[in-house]
Amino acid sequence: MLETVVQAVINGLLIGGIYALVSIGVTLIFGVVKIVNFAQGEFVMLGMYITFFLFTYFGIDPLLSLFVSMPVLFVAGALIQHFLIRRVLGPNDMPQIFLTFALSLLLLNLSLLLFTANYRTVHTFYSDEAIHIGGIYIPVAKLIAFVVAMALSGALWVLLHTTDLGKAMRAAAQNRDVATLMGINPNRVFAVAFGAALALAGAAGSLLMPFYSAYPFVGQVFVLMAFVAVVLGTLGNVVGALVASLMMGVAESLGIQFVGADSGLIVVFAMLLLTLAFKPTGLGGGRMR
Amino acid sequence: MAETNKWTWLALAVLVAALLMLPQVVKNAFALDIFIRILLFSFIGVAWNLMGGYGAYTSTIMQIDFNISPWIGMIAGGVVAMLASLPIGWLCFRLRGPYFTIATIATAQALMLIFLKFRDLAWGAEGTTIPNLGSSPLMMQFETKASYYYVVLGLLAIGLAITYRIEKSWMGYYLVAIGEDEDAAEAIGVNAPRIKRDIYMISAFLTALAGTFYVQYIYFIDPATAFNFNISIEAALVSIVGGIGTLWGPVIGTVLLETTSALLQSWLGSTTGGIQLTVYALILMAIILWRPTGLMGMVNEVLQRRAQQRKPTQARTVL
Numbered sequence: 003m004l005e006t007v008v009q010a011v012i013n014g015l016l017i018g019g020i021y022a023l024v025s026i027g028v029t030l031i032f033g034v035v036k037i038v039n040f041a042q043g044e045f046v047m048l049g050m051y052i053t054f055f056l057f058t059y060f061g062i063d064p065l066l067s068l069f070v071s072m073p074v075l076f077v078a079g080a081l082i083q084h085f086l087i088r089r090v091l092g093p094n095d096m097p098q099i100f101l102t103f104a105l106s107l108l109l110l111n112l113s114l115l116l117f118t119a120n121y122r123t124v125h126t127f128y129s130d131e132a133i134h135i136g137g138i139y140i141p142v143a144k145l146i147a148f149v150v151a152m153a154l155s156g157a158l159w160v161l162l163h164t165t166d167l168g169k170a171m172r173a174a175a176q177n178r179d180v181a182t183l184m185g186i187n188p189n190r191v192f193a194v195a196f197g198a199a200l201a202l203a204g205a206a207g208s209l210l211m212p213f214y215s216a217y218p219f220v221g222q223v224f225v226l227m228a229f230v231a232v233v234l235g236t237l238g239n240v241v242g243a244l245v246a247s248l249m250m251g252v253a254e255s256l257g258i259q260f261v262g263a264d265s266g267l268i269v270v271f272a273m274l275l276l277t278l279a280f281k282p283t284g285l286g287g288g289r290m291r
Numbered sequence: 292m293a294e295t296n297k298w299t300w301l302a303l304a305v306l307v308a309a310l311l312m313l314p315q316v317v318k319n320a321f322a323l324d325i326f327i328r329i330l331l332f333s334f335i336g337v338a339w340n341l342m343g344g345y346g347a348y349t350s351t352i353m354q355i356d357f358n359i360s361p362w363i364g365m366i367a368g369g370v371v372a373m374l375a376s377l378p379i380g381w382l383c384f385r386l387r388g389p390y391f392t393i394a395t396i397a398t399a400q401a402l403m404l405i406f407l408k409f410r411d412l413a414w415g416a417e418g419t420t421i422p423n424l425g426s427s428p429l430m431m432q433f434e435t436k437a438s439y440y441y442v443v444l445g446l447l448a449i450g451l452a453i454t455y456r457i458e459k460s461w462m463g464y465y466l467v468a469i470g471e472d473e474d475a476a477e478a479i480g481v482n483a484p485r486i487k488r489d490i491y492m493i494s495a496f497l498t499a500l501a502g503t504f505y506v507q508y509i510y511f512i513d514p515a516t517a518f519n520f521n522i523s524i525e526a527a528l529v530s531i532v533g534g535i536g537t538l539w540g541p542v543i544g545t546v547l548l549e550t551t552s553a554l555l556q557s558w559l560g561s562t563t564g565g566i567q568l569t570v571y572a573l574i575l576m577a578i579i580l581w582r583p584t585g586l587m588g589m590v591n592e593v594l595q596r597r598a599q600q601r602k603p604t605q606a607r608t609v610l
Contacts, residue, residue, distance in 0.1 A: 089580055100531055101579050108572035114565030233390065
């Protein structure tokens with residue numbers, strides 16, 4: 003019994019690391035640019051396809067393809083911010099919601115058109131490996147994904163807190179007008195924040211590929227989780243999103259283990275609805291930690 | 292002013308006559324199917340949200356288990372949808388901005404998952420087919436597509452009439468005030484969460500009616516159809532493209548999108564998955580970036596410009 007619980011918690015933590023990369027991206031964009039990016043999941047999907055094609059045609063290991071998927075998506079993010087999102091920033095949030103929603107719809111159906119609905123998998127030499135500790139079983143690919151995800155989250159935290167660029171981002175998040183008066187160029191900061199968020203989504207895609215199939219709708223799974231995590235962890239709060247993602251991974255995993263195979267998401271949504279009903283500002287409080 | 296009113300009424304009369312005559316002129320069942328879908332989606336677009344599923348399920352359960360006519364089931368479904376909208380409204384309308392959006396999407400997903408989960412309740416994930424009775428107008432089943440067309444045309448007329456009445460009532464003005472600035476509206480005594488909840492209930496009722504019709508029209512119900520995300524997307528799209536918060540916006544939006552989709556299907560065949568929504572997404576992005584007020588906004592701009600051009604000439608004749 004205890005072993006089953008520990009195993010479920012470990013499974014939850016490992017997948018929670020991936021949720022964290024996606025939700026930190028959502029919360030970073032919300033914190034800095036003040037929009038909800040409904041297309042975040044589709045960028046995870048793009049990261050997965052980039053990794054899949056690099057592996058299939060050039061034999062590049064998914065971990066090495068991090069060095070391709072992250073820069074490519076960073077540039078894509080900066081361009082999207084500069085040419086699309088910037089045009090709809092304003093007091094009315096409806097156009098922003100619809101724009102990122104349209105972007106998600108476009109990427110989803112375009113990949114359905116180009117890549118077909120087939121499930122694509124990558125089989126590396128460590129895909130089937132696992133570490134056994136007593137009766138506990140830890141898949142190597144998931145462990146690597148978790149460790150790299152935590153390292154990237156830590157790197158983002160260091161970027162936000164120690165570099166001038168990071169401080170400029172936090173300043174723009176706290177008060178855009180005052181930040182502009184202090185000589186911060188908001189457009190540049192927004193482009194970097196959007197790019198960084200998409201790079202994290204791309205990293206999530208590359209890290210998922212050794213143990214998860216790529217298909218056009220795959221992003222939807224992760225973006226729903228990310229939304230729940232950013233609300234739980236307070237919108238705009240990076241540390242909150244990280245902690246909430248890990249909590250949700252564990253909640254989902256325990257739900258699957260003890261309620262039923264299709265109940266993982268129900269447990270997670272129950273958590274969200276309770277949070278919204280009793281503490282709508284999330285568990286984190288404050289912003290941009 | 293009186294003159295423009297006369298023209299509006301004349302145009303409306305011509306439109307109604309044309310819509311009533313359509314099945315007599317168009318005998319092609321495929322074409323009529325497109326028109327039925329256009330009307331249905333403009334109806335849902337007038338009152339879009341996820342409540343269609345409740346209406347569809349209520350009326351179908353009443354029909355299959357208790358043999359009650361969908362005409363009655365439709366109203367019951369509307370009431371059930373209104374009741375179901377209460378907790379969602381209570382939960383979501385206290386929230387604002389991004390919290391509201393995320394909460395609504397998550398609640399909708401959770402409700403669909405719960406329906407999928409409880410298999411014993413209402414046939415579970417597999418769904419069920421509606422018994423085909425041939426011609427039975429009392430059970431909302433007809434032999435000809437033309438009859439379905441008139442039913443959905445009637446529903447659309449009801450939906451438009453209710454929306455028109457709301458737009459012209461105190462509730463409509465309150466809604467405009469909330470839309471312009473929620474804080475300012477609340478400061479002068481508008482109970483914003485209550486107004487939003489009431490509108491949500493009305494729209495839940497209307498959408499539930501559409502849900503019943505849709506199930507009767509396709510003879511099949513399962514959670515994936517009843518709570519179909521694509522229907523929600525399509526309903527949302529027609530409202531946005533047509534112009535949100537306008538009476539005729541969803542109707543214009545539906546005509547544009549359904550016509551585009553029919554043309555795409557006849558050009559490319561239905562083999563290429565994804566092409567239809569790819570084109571929808573591009574249209575949507577173009578509208579948001581260049582015409583955020585939708586097609587209705589464009590129409591209004593043109594009308595205003597013409598009215599302004601007319602004014603000086605009228606002034607001259609008076610002088």
